[in-house]
Amino acid sequence: MTVSASARTKEPDMRVKVAGIEFCSPVIxxxxxxxxxxxxEDIVSISRIGGFVTKGLSREPMAGNPAPRIIETAAGMMNAIGLQNMGVRAFIAEKLPKLRKIKGAVILANVFGFTIQDCLEVIKALNDAxxxxxxxxxxxxxxTSHGGMVFGTDPPQLWELVARCKAVARRPLMVKLSPNVTDIGLMARVAADGGADAVSLVNTFVSLAIDVETRRPRIGNIxxxxxxxxxxxxxxxxxHEVSKNVTIPIVGMGGIVRPEDAVEFMMAGATAVQVGTASYADPRAVENIANGMKRWCIAHDVALVSSLTGSVLL
Ligand SMILES: Cc1cc2nc3c(=O)[nH]c(=O)nc-3n(C[C@H](O)[C@H](O)[C@H](O)COP(=O)(O)O)c2cc1C
Known part of the structure; x- marks a missing residue:
């Protein structure tokens, strides 16, 4: 049976590929x-969304920062969770076996450390999982070995981190960039030069909120x-700036709450998107945005969602 062009448009192809990995939807x-x-698992159809990124995994378990750790702001939230997590070994032993039972779930493991060696050890542990x-x-x-300077804001440190992680990683390496820099295009180029297979951005913006009655910061971590x-x-x-600087795929995020927001990121140059804060207001947000994006494609006669990438008219 032949499928006509209009029939194809009614069921758009929502698949995207990032660093050789296929996602059934661009929304992660x-x-x-x-x-x-x-x-x-009981709230969202994990196999129907593009995939999900785990909590940041460190070499050892971490307790995180003092409370309060989360506050609401106008049109957003501030958090200083302090990367609380169970540690990579407990994740592999306790969570991964349950996750593997969810058919079709695409799992991305978020890795962090306070030294390059920490990151290498997390990646090596995950390599065998x-x-x-x-x-x-x-x-x-x-x-922490360089006096607390953030890896992602210093080009030589970022290059070394990426190059050494890439050397041990047996899976594609996506580097999540810090937005707290003057030239994000430069940082993306450095990550690509170091061997990154993709970049994701943005992480959160460093911010401060003060309770004017107590004159104290509203977040425990200041x-x-x-x-x-x-x-x-x-x-x-x-x-968009990063898309002008690198040829590796970009996964975009920051404030996506509606399907149109996801479309906007793709038009700016993203191959896929991630949804974070919106899940706090609605645990089904990722799935709803993925479904809404499909409807958007149908309404706009977009047969291939991947054709949206970089399609902004300037
Ligand atoms: C409560 C909270 C915890 C987060 N923890 C991590 C983390 O462990 N690792 C990480 O790379 N990003 C972390 N992020 C950043 C998000 O993944 C995302 O980059 C950021 O929130 C911007 O997207 P959004 O506006 O859709 O939330 C966290 C964000 C929030 C709100």
Whole structure:
């Protein structure tokens, strides 16, 4: 049976490929906002969304920062969770076996460390674990061997981190860039030169909120990371700038709450997108945005969602 062009348009092809990995939808749940995936199993059809990124995994378990860790802001939220997690070995032993039972779930493991050696050890542990599609290396951590300077804001440190992680990674390596820099295009080029197979952006923006009655910071850690709709136009601008600087795929995020937001990131140059803060307001947000994007494609006669990438008219 032949399929006519109009029939094809009615059922758009929502598949995208990032660094050789195929996703059934371009909409992926962002790290730190989707737990270890298993917590959402009864709420979201994990195999129907593009995939999800685990909480940041470190070499050893981490307790995180003092409370309060999350506050709401106008059009967004601030968090300073402090990368609390169970540690990579417990993730592999306790969570991964349950995740592997969810057919079709694309799992991306988010990796971080306070030294390059920490990151290498996390990646090596994950290398031997089954069914992980890709690593997302969070380059927004302070490098404790270099006096706390953040890897992702210093080009030589970022290059070294990426090159050494790439040398041991047996899966595609996506590098998550810090937006707290002047020239995001330069940082993306450095990551690509170091061997990154893809880049993701943005992580949260460093921010401060003060309770004027107590004169104290509203977050226990003093500063926190701003996310949600408030950051979206900056994130879209950064994705576009990165698209002019590298040829590797870009996964865009920052304030996506509606299907149109995801489309906007793709038009700016993203191959896929991630959704974070929106899951706090609606645990089904990732799936709803993925479904809505499909409807958007149908309404706009877009047969291939991948054709949206970089399609902004300037
Ligand atoms: C509560 C919370 C925890 C987060 N934890 C992580 C993390 O562990 N690793 C990471 O790379 N990004 C983490 N992020 C950043 C998000 O993955 C995402 O980059 C950012 O929030 C911007 O997207 P959004 O506006 O859709 O939330 C966290 C964000 C939030 C709100």
């Amino acid at each position: 749940a962002a790290s730190g906002t989707f737990g270890y995936g298993v917590e959402f 089954p069914d992980i599609a890709m690593y997302e290396l969070n380059a927004s951590c302070p490098n 500063t926190g990371g701003l996310s949600g709709p408030a950051i979206k136009p900056i994130a879209v601008r950064m994705v």
